[in-house]
Amino acid sequence: MTQQYDNMFRPATRTARLNAIEQALRAHVITSQAQLAAILAQQGIDVTQATLSRDLDEIHAAKSRLADGTMAYMLPDHDPNMHPEDLVDEKEEQHMARVLSGLVTSVARANNLIVIHTSSGAAQYVASVIDRQITQEVLGTIAGDDTVLVICATDAIAQEKTDWLVNID
Structure with a gap:
């Protein structure tokens, strides 16, 4: 089964889900797992909190403090003081x-x-x-x-x- 969003079809696989999470973390300031789950749901990816927590751990995403003091999920290769855009x-x-x-x-x-x-x-x-x-x-x-x-x-x-x-x- 595949999921479509913005002219792109995404297979319903674990690898595709992890890729979607990485893309979301790079494109948005995400402060909670609920916010991330909502972004994924807009792409047709339904995920439980437990799975999302494991996925974030697997890609080594962690909360970091941004320049404005906000705590947000970041990937290890990102500078937490820069905005995604x-x-x-x-x-x-x-x-x-x-x-x-x-x-x-x-x-x-x-x-x-x-x-x-x-x-x-x-x-x-x-x-x-x-x-x-x-x-x-x-x-x-x-x-x-x-x-x-x-x-x-x-x-x-x-x-x-x-x-x-x-x-x-």
Whole structure:
């Protein structure tokens, strides 16, 4: 059985649920398990409090104090003093630029698709870095040994991402 939300179908599996939890924690300031369960329910994922508690423990999410004093669930790789929307724009983009600048050898675009050529063996890593972005602009990636296919939501987004990739230093 699958669940659909925002043009995306999510299989009703544990792995898909854990991924949805990680995405929710990266995209929202979540202060309680009830709030997280409500966000998941909007995506068609019904989860008990006990399961949610185990899932949070498994992905090593813990409550951290934000700059404004609020206690919120955060993943271990997030700075608790930054808001989730800032993470995409600044921290993630800087991290991506550092990683990709040494691995990307060429970039080409066709409509909403971007083809990224990398050093041999680096495509899987480059794809995983791109997949970790908190955005609905990039629908997903497919990676081989030295080539990554990035599927963007629109042609304009693909052009924007291509321009960024070409100009990273």
